[in-house]
Amino acid sequence: MKLERLLAIVVLLINRRRLQAKDLADMFEVSIRTIYRDIDTLGQAGIPVVTYQGASGGIGLAEGYRLDRNLLTDKDLASIVTALRSISTSHDNTARDLLVEKLSSIVPEARNEDFQASTHRFIVDYSTWTHPEALQNKLKVIDQGIDELQSICFVYCSAEGTQTCRTVDPHTLVLKRHAWYLYAFCHERKEFRMFKLVRMKEVALAAQHFERKSINLRDRPWQQEWSRPVNQIGITLKFHERARHLAEEWFGIENVLPDGNGYYVSQIAFPEDNWLYGFILGFGADVEVLEPLHIRDKVCQIAEQIIQNYKTSS
Incomplete structure (x- = not known):
């Protein structure tokens, strides 16, 4: 049956790095064309199956898809859940909440009470004391721009009080010293700049889309520029x-x-x-x-x- 074959292919791809389409076809006694149709079906179902080209190519799962429960202890999972919940204090995100639920469900029921207690040992609250909805609205628009590779526009007030209209390609949100910043490529300045969210108003998505530029964020380029x-x-x-x-x-x-x-x-x-x-x-x-x-x-x-x-x- 097709369903049994699909499940068997998924299991094989989880346990092996890559397989040739011909080997799968021989294994299940079907044509190579059928195997590729199965791969398309799995992709439509949300299974990230990838076809690799070249001499060492084949069919495999996208890097990072497999998550072995044994690789993560309850303490590891608690740390991840605590971090996700902390980020959620600044702005709501349904996908993030669902991820917390998925991670929590990995823990066996017998240890769930202790696990939940460990995720509440400390809370990092990124929300503001006043007008949190204003920050949340900005973060939602910027999040959407980053996810959909869509430019955003806004009015920006500099530290000197000068207001300018900006259009930027949003790349990264940065929380630094209790304040949120946006690291983005500015169309007007033709370079990457840091924008403090509390100085941004009338934030909206722009019409144009952009290609994300290759930058090494681990080096914190905004810090290097500021520290020169x-x-x-x-x-x-x-x-x-x-x-x-x-x-x-x-x-x-x-x-x-x-x-x-x-x-x-x-x-x-x-x-x-x-x-x-x-x-x-x-x-x-x-x-x-x-x-x-x-x-x-x-x-x-x-x-x-x-x-x-x-x-x-x-």
Whole structure:
């Protein structure tokens, strides 16, 4: 029967790397044409059967399709489920939820209670405290653009407050320091750029499609560009004891050192822009810029303007 033959072919392909169509035809006493029709049927049923060309070719399953339960411990599965659930806190995804169910079903019923408990030992919550629906809507559109290789367009507000209309080819979503970014090829700039999602508005799918460019994301190209010495400036900050813990959270406990006079000093490097001035001012009166002098003067000017604003309004 055809059904029995189809099931037998699947089992053979799971247990063997590749098989020749002729060998399968001889095994089941059918024509090679029938075997290829069977392969088409399996493909339509969702079984990723692939025909490989060349001397070492043949018929096999797509790389990565086979998953041996014995290769993954309950702890391994719990780690995967925890990661998937954490990502889901930022935006809903039905396919991801179904995957969690599939992975959970692999665990024998006798160990299921312990397994579920292990997946709730800690939760990484990527959602925002306020207006989570705005972030979710952006992520859904970007997800669709990445999945369907469709460009997206939006209005972008830079750190300096300049608004521009952008069309980009979305490649990767990046979560960095509690903020979501999109790494995409910008049509206007003709290069890859990082876009902070909270600065994007009117996000929508564009009409055109694109071909995904070959980039090595394991090297984190956005980090390399940001960390280039030419894009950064060295800064020396002095912190009051009250802000020591905040400085340690940002720069690491090993980079916040006592100066012998009851204060703490940290030497850091950041790109110089309006974000940097606001970041420094965020420490309030518990920080002082020691070097460079022009940043010290700039922060002082902004602080004086803030005082003037309050004097004018009172």
